[in-house]
Amino acid sequence: MNTGLAILLIVVALIAGLVGGFFLAKKYMMDYFKKNPPINEDTLRMLMMQMGQKPSEKKIRQMMASMKVQSEKKNKKK
Numbered sequence: 001m002n003t004g005l006a007i008l009l010i011v012v013a014l015i016a017g018l019v020g021g022f023f024l025a026k027k028y029m030m031d032y033f034k035k036n037p038p039i040n041e042d043t044l045r046m047l048m049m050q051m052g053q054k055p056s057e058k059k060i061r062q063m064m065a066s067m068k069v070q071s072e073k074k075n076k077k078k
Contacts (some may be wrong), residue, residue, distance in 0.1 A: 023026060039067065044060055044063055048060075
């Protein structure tokens with residue numbers, strides 16, 4: 001009987017650890033991407049040049065601002 005209980009507790013602890021670790025990792029990554037967005041001005045400038053557009057500073061700032069607004073809207077929905 002004690003062996004069965006020990007195995008059950010090990011399985012429950014393993015499942016709880018996996019679930020807790022998943023949510024902690026998810027929260028950490030969401031905070032990381034909020035502080036360090038994967039697309040910055042240099043990346044945006046390079047993408048526009050590859051598409052054949054001449055990126056002006058005004059256009060880059062507008063696109064960054066619109067991406068920030070969209071990101072905030074997406075975060076508010078959650």
